[in-house]
Amino acid sequence: MTENYVLTEDLAYIFKKLSAQEKEKFKDTSILITGCGGFLGYYFMHFFAQYANDLGINKIIALENFLTGTKDWLDELVSSSDKIKLYEFDVIKDDIGQIEGAEDVDLVIHGASIASPTFYRIYPLETVDANIWGMRRLLDYYVEREIKGFLFFSSSEIYGDPFPEFIPTPEDYRGNVASIGPRACYDEAKRFGETLCYIFNQKYNMPVTIARPFNNYGPGMNVNDKRLPADFAKAVIDNRDLKIFSDGTPTRTFCYISDAITGYLKTLLHDQFDVFNIGIDKPEVSVKQFSEFFISHGREIFGYEGNIVFEKSSDSEYLTD
Amino acid sequence: MTENYVLTEDLAYIFKKLSAQEKEKFKDTSILITGCGGFLGYYFMHFFAQYANDLGINKIIALENFLTGTKDWLDELVSSSDKIKLYEFDVIKDDIGQIEGAEDVDLVIHGASIASPTFYRIYPLETVDANIWGMRRLLDYYVEREIKGFLFFSSSEIYGDPFPEFIPTPEDYRGNVASIGPRACYDEAKRFGETLCYIFNQKYNMPVTIARPFNNYGPGMNVNDKRLPADFAKAVIDNRDLKIFSDGTPTRTFCYISDAITGYLKTLLHDQFDVFNIGIDKPEVSVKQFSEFFISHGREIFGYEGNIVFEKSSDSEYLTD
Numbered sequence: 001m002t003e004n005y006v007l008t009e010d011l012a013y014i015f016k017k018l019s020a021q022e023k024e025k026f027k028d029t030s031i032l033i034t035g036c037g038g039f040l041g042y043y044f045m046h047f048f049a050q051y052a053n054d055l056g057i058n059k060i061i062a063l064e065n066f067l068t069g070t071k072d073w074l075d076e077l078v079s080s081s082d083k084i085k086l087y088e089f090d091v092i093k094d095d096i097g098q099i100e101g102a103e104d105v106d107l108v109i110h111g112a113s114i115a116s117p118t119f120y121r122i123y124p125l126e127t128v129d130a131n132i133w134g135m136r137r138l139l140d141y142y143v144e145r146e147i148k149g150f151l152f153f154s155s156s157e158i159y160g161d162p163f164p165e166f167i168p169t170p171e172d173y174r175g176n177v178a179s180i181g182p183r184a185c186y187d188e189a190k191r192f193g194e195t196l197c198y199i200f201n202q203k204y205n206m207p208v209t210i211a212r213p214f215n216n217y218g219p220g221m222n223v224n225d226k227r228l229p230a231d232f233a234k235a236v237i238d239n240r241d242l243k244i245f246s247d248g249t250p251t252r253t254f255c256y257i258s259d260a261i262t263g264y265l266k267t268l269l270h271d272q273f274d275v276f277n278i279g280i281d282k283p284e285v286s287v288k289q290f291s292e293f294f295i296s297h298g299r300e301i302f303g304y305e306g307n308i309v310f311e312k313s314s315d316s317e318y319l320t321d
Numbered sequence: 322m323t324e325n326y327v328l329t330e331d332l333a334y335i336f337k338k339l340s341a342q343e344k345e346k347f348k349d350t351s352i353l354i355t356g357c358g359g360f361l362g363y364y365f366m367h368f369f370a371q372y373a374n375d376l377g378i379n380k381i382i383a384l385e386n387f388l389t390g391t392k393d394w395l396d397e398l399v400s401s402s403d404k405i406k407l408y409e410f411d412v413i414k415d416d417i418g419q420i421e422g423a424e425d426v427d428l429v430i431h432g433a434s435i436a437s438p439t440f441y442r443i444y445p446l447e448t449v450d451a452n453i454w455g456m457r458r459l460l461d462y463y464v465e466r467e468i469k470g471f472l473f474f475s476s477s478e479i480y481g482d483p484f485p486e487f488i489p490t491p492e493d494y495r496g497n498v499a500s501i502g503p504r505a506c507y508d509e510a511k512r513f514g515e516t517l518c519y520i521f522n523q524k525y526n527m528p529v530t531i532a533r534p535f536n537n538y539g540p541g542m543n544v545n546d547k548r549l550p551a552d553f554a555k556a557v558i559d560n561r562d563l564k565i566f567s568d569g570t571p572t573r574t575f576c577y578i579s580d581a582i583t584g585y586l587k588t589l590l591h592d593q594f595d596v597f598n599i600g601i602d603k604p605e606v607s608v609k610q611f612s613e614f615f616i617s618h619g620r621e622i623f624g625y626e627g628n629i630v631f632e633k634s635s636d637s638e639y640l641t642d
Contacts, residue, residue: 128520132513176495180516180518181519184515188516192513195506199506
């Protein structure tokens with residue numbers, strides 16, 4: 001279905017990592033996914049397209065607002081599989097009841113959100129709306145129906161800046177987050193989204209589960225995303241210098257997309273309310289080290305000629321929480 | 322206007338505590354207040370009714386959903402002042418544009434919310450809705466109009482359980498709050514409400530201000546409110562024992578309503594985005610000490626015969642965050 005061998009291998013890896021019991025849970029299901037054209041959507045959609053028959057999935061309802069344009073890969077998937085139904089849909093304002101087959105969905109993956117700090121700082125209200133109002137509309141719609149799983153994408157950002165003794169961060173760490181400030185639109189919207197999940201589970205027994213992604217990277221990420229892996233990749237492709245807007249010492253862990261997707265699927269199929277960090281604990285890589293990977297592999301693969309440049313961000317609040 | 326001498330004295334105290342500059346800001350204004358029949362509304366409404374002429378206030382649009390029944394005191398105020406217009410209004414679903422004069426409002430006080438832990442645990446969605454959806458609807462409506470002040474009632478609960486070194490708690494403390502759990506519906510809704518205020522200020526330059534109340538008490542509090550001062554007062558009135566559902570050692574500070582209202586009015590008139598703790602730092606009173614006030618003064622004033630009884634709450638999550 002795809003001729004990208006990295007992707008093909010990754011999809012097989014994800015399939016292999018699911019237990020027989022988990023695979024069984026996909027049988028005869030109809031799956032709805034919002035934000036299907038995003039970075040995570042890229043893998044979810046390819047995975048479902050590739051393995052729908054093996055897993056016995058009946059239907060995949062794929063929703064996307066196409067704010068970032070049409071996606072050739074999505075059109076290709078749709079034309080290659082009669083199980084995938086793609087709709088232009090804005091989770092903030094469109095009526096899910098108008099989508100054919102939405103009422104018979106068994107599994108919901110709510111992936112629609114701006115996730116890039118650069119963009120959520122520019123579009124704070126839109127960020128809030130997809131996470132909170134969009135989420136609420138989905139919960140209100142599915143609370144009256146029988147579903148088997150509902151996955152909400154929270155974020156590692158709900159922890160804010162954990163005190164050092166809470167790194168790696170356990171799920172019960174309450175976070176160190178500013179309710180006011182340029183990052184709050186994302187962090188607090190995700191926190192409040194979790195609270196909504198909790199309320200709907202407690203009150204209506206909905207099988208909602210929460211994933212908190214930690215820095216995913218891999219194929220499918222938009223090179224204009226502005227997050228570190230995308231930004232460095234784009235600089236290499238453009239043969240420009242890699243710009244670092246700090247002193248390069250902040251560290252991150254980066255979780256490869258196939259591991260992350262495996263985790264999300266397991267979270268979706270968990271059957272009962274719970275919250276899972278999806279990421280890796282080690283290695284912690286500094287921004288400078290990370291940039292060096294791109295430089296050395298860039299040289300090797302693409303004949304990249306750029307170097308690291310330390311700059312001050314034009315956004316005065318770049319390093320502000 | 323009122324024959325309650327405590328209230329009359331308190332209103333005069335509040336008036337005296339406003340600066341000439343602050344008083345001037347009320348001149349020729351139209352004020353909208355949601356949740357006008359609540360505990361804080363009781364003082365706001367009496368204050369505005371009493372001092373509308375002195376302050377040159379043109380109109381007070383008072384909104385209340387009357388979920389807790391009609392209020393005689395509110396009817397009396399309305400019939401005694403031609404400046405007060407009272408409407409039955411549900412901030413979650415009703416259209417503010419339908420309220421006569423709403424479009425010409427200068428100052429908005431959004432006080433509508435369930436604030437009692439006993440009730441927000443029973444009604445988590447309603448709690449969330451008034452704080453988040455109701456708030457958003459007001460912001461969306463007033464963002465296109467010229468207003469001079471918009472007061473959002475957040476809560477000291479946005480700090481959760483501060484680490485001891487952050488008591489007393491400065492406004493820039495980020496809090497120690499669980500996004501999941503029985504208190505989250507209130508704590509996270511208030512946090513997210515603050516984020517909304519921040520976004521609307523940053524994006525549209527709205528003069529929104531945030532107050533974080535710390536345990537207010539005084540006349541106007543519903544004796545069925547279930548919060549400590551109300552609960553103890555009701556037990557004294559009913560001549561029942563005072564039940565304490567902990568070992569009595571947790572401490573609180575309690576801020577008398579006239580001091581609090583003074584703070585809220587100053588916050589409302591602050592002109593620019595900011596957030597203020599409204600409470601007192603000292604004395605910290607343990608629940609047991611607090612109950613002893615009620616016992617000794619209850620004996621003196623009402624011939625109260627009850628005593629302190631330590632009980633386990635029937636709500637297993639009573640002490641859970």
